[in-house]
Amino acid sequence: MRDFTQTRRSTLKMLAAGTGILAAPSIIRPAMAQSKVVNITTYDKFVPQSFIDQFQKDTGIEVRIRLTDDQGKQYNLLAAEGNAPSTDIVTVTGHRLSQFITSNLLAPLDTGRIGNWNKLAPAYAGAPQLSIDGKTYGVPLLAGFEGLVRNTEYTKASDSWDIMFDEQYKELTSYIVSDFLSITMKYQGTDGDYVTYEGKDAEALAATNKARDYLIKNKPQVRKYYDAGSEVQQMFVNEDIYVAQAWSGPAAKLIMDGHPIELSIPKEGTYGFLYSFNVVNNAPNADAAYKFLDAMLSSPEIGAAMSRQSGFASAFAGVDTVLNDKERAAMTLPDEQLQRIQFFSSKNRKMKNDMIDKASAEVKAG
Structure with missing residues (x-):
């Protein structure tokens, strides 16, 4: 990550x-x-x-x-x-x-x-x-947290990360690959913060690869992967995207500037x-x-x-x-919704960083 x-x-x-x-x-x-x-x-x-x-x-x-x-x-x-x-x-x-x-x-x-x-x-x-x-x-x-951000004028209300994979929004989504890979693991019921995987390399790798493969499969949904908050803001302003995973800070700025944006934490949770x-x-x-x-x-x-x-x-x-x-x-x-936030732990971070970084590169190349 x-x-x-x-x-x-x-x-x-x-x-x-x-x-x-x-x-x-x-x-x-x-x-x-x-x-x-x-x-x-x-x-x-x-x-x-x-x-x-x-x-x-x-x-x-x-x-x-x-x-x-x-x-x-x-x-x-x-x-x-x-x-x-x-x-x-x-x-x-x-x-x-x-x-x-x-x-x-x-x-x-x-x-x-x-x-x-x-x-x-x-x-x-x-x-x-x-x-x-x-x-x-x-x-x-x-x-600060990773939230589901959507344009309320062009999307339906959603309480799930499902919306990121909805065919209705093909080529209209965006996310930071490394961050959303962890969220996808949580969405799939595994541990995207790797706290429970200490000493369980095989289990961690299997969970990581499962999320990686799912993101590769759903790659047609993505308009563009982004890195900086200013990038996702501009895509929303230009209406290049309707739905995204984004950090709360950039999303808050869009809302304060008067754009039709909603920030929420889906039922599956976030980090x-x-x-x-x-x-x-x-x-x-x-x-x-x-x-x-x-x-x-x-x-x-x-x-x-x-x-x-x-x-x-x-x-x-x-x-x-x-x-x-x-x-x-x-x-x-x-x-x-606040109760759905899992705050990042310092435990087992090397495994997490190594596996997330490798899987993220594979998603981009896939």
Whole structure:
């Protein structure tokens, strides 16, 4: 499977124009015990400036943001700093969490110090992808997922990935091969994230090849395979395609721009990633970090602002009541659909990457 970190980065760049005020980056000074400072490493547009301003006013705690664009860079920085980190809070995706934890870079989260912990949406509260050995390591923030995207003017409503293989839409579909191959495995009842295939190479290969062969058989459905979110957007705008597998960010942008697009998660399920805020082990300002996290969860308006800026779905409860109709269509889903998201795991990724990459090349060549 291709590295979806690049997909997310592209989505953020694509959503940059006109999506709100940025959290201005500051230089993070060397670590020292400063109870009136909290240092946060995060992505562009994740933390609304209006929230930062209010938090600083209410608490007297200075918020210093360092922007990152890559999980690997963030990991390397923390690892290099060792027991004297300059950061209090980092932003980690679920599939990379175990790497940070096994390197002793993150502290278990004391949810008792976060009075607003119960204000997370049910689908994300106590998310298993943020828990290891019974300990929670992150506050869920934003979620991205692979959804079924369709032009509502030219397609029938569908609650199944079946529509991607419907003869009615021959040469009118599109997808990222590596991503949709995993979804096809889920559609066929096998494990597209390969978590259950550890030490079961033959079983994994059989499931992979079954999905590969199905996509080759249904190749006449596809107008074009795509790689970047901007490509699938343009195909929808030009009406070159009516149905696609796409990440939620590009789909949300189409909806916000007024195109007749619906984003949903079919009954067979899908895959996604979850960003979380994590307290760094030996954080120089842990008390301030917990105050920041508690304040962030205090209101659905904050979660709504984060969604508006980033284009991702919020993990906070009540956000749907704050957004307008167009925003709700772009950035929220019914709870029963949210429950269908399987968040990527870090387990058995080498097998997954090797098999998906090989099968994807065979689909394109087939």
